[in-house]
Amino acid sequence: MKTILVDPSLCIQCTNCQISCKDEHTDNDWTPIAAPQAKGQFWIRIDERETGSGSRMRLERTPVLCQHCENAPCIAVCPNNAIYTRPDGIVIIDPVACKGCGTCRAACPYDAVFENPQLGISQKCTMCAHLLDEGWDAPRCVRGCPTDALQYVDVESLNQRDLPAPLERLMPDEETNPHVAYIRTHKPFVAGGVISPKEGKALDDACVTATHQVTGSIYRTQTDTYGDFAVNAVEPGFYTIEVMIDGYYPRVFTDYDLREAKNMGEVRLYPKA
Structure with a gap:
């Protein structure tokens, strides 16, 4: 099983990940994995904030996408059973079964589920599951990242002995057990x-x-x-x-x-x- 490993310290906000995602999903129908992505949506975003002040101010960037949680709140609240977890850990919103009620969008603590008003459904990152099923070695966002801020790695290899920093998960207090992993998230200085x-x-x-x-x-x-x-x-x-x-x-x-x-x-x- 594989997942995306995110290292925010390497993100330069080149937006290649977003461009790659848009190129793959805008006007392309990958049903049953995903319907065409709505205009203006970014299934991966770069959260940016200024920390410190004056000449000692820093700009911190953190790539955020669907965390493909093991305890996914979106699955728990969906009244149409339209959201499911694949054997490889990827969480999918079935674009046919989804009725666009929005309960999954409200339940996601990562703000990673979006409305497609044209199709009347909810959508999010699929980790390019349709490409992985065809034998691709990584999702498009990972392939497009020039700094290795995004990597596609074996889950079994994610032990702290092999990493340059301790393994982390976003918002651990939510107890969603995300499939996506992080290292070197931004800390105070x-x-x-x-x-x-x-x-x-x-x-x-x-x-x-x-x-x-x-x-x-x-x-x-x-x-x-x-x-x-x-x-x-x-x-x-x-x-x-x-x-x-x-x-x-x-x-x-x-x-x-x-x-x-x-x-x-x-x-x-x-x-x-």
């Missing part, structure tokens, strides 16, 4: 610059330590030549942040809210007498 205002210079090699006040998880980094630092991919929560360097009085920030990325701005250290 804290960035800033360390300076000595008395000496009028940036301080390189200063140690910045962020300690989660509940779990005790510790993240460390050092400032660069320009005194800048970034502590990346931290577990969301409240932190104690310590900034120190030999010969200077340290600064300690408690109850620092890192549920979202933050720009600390300038952290001023003063030399010891």
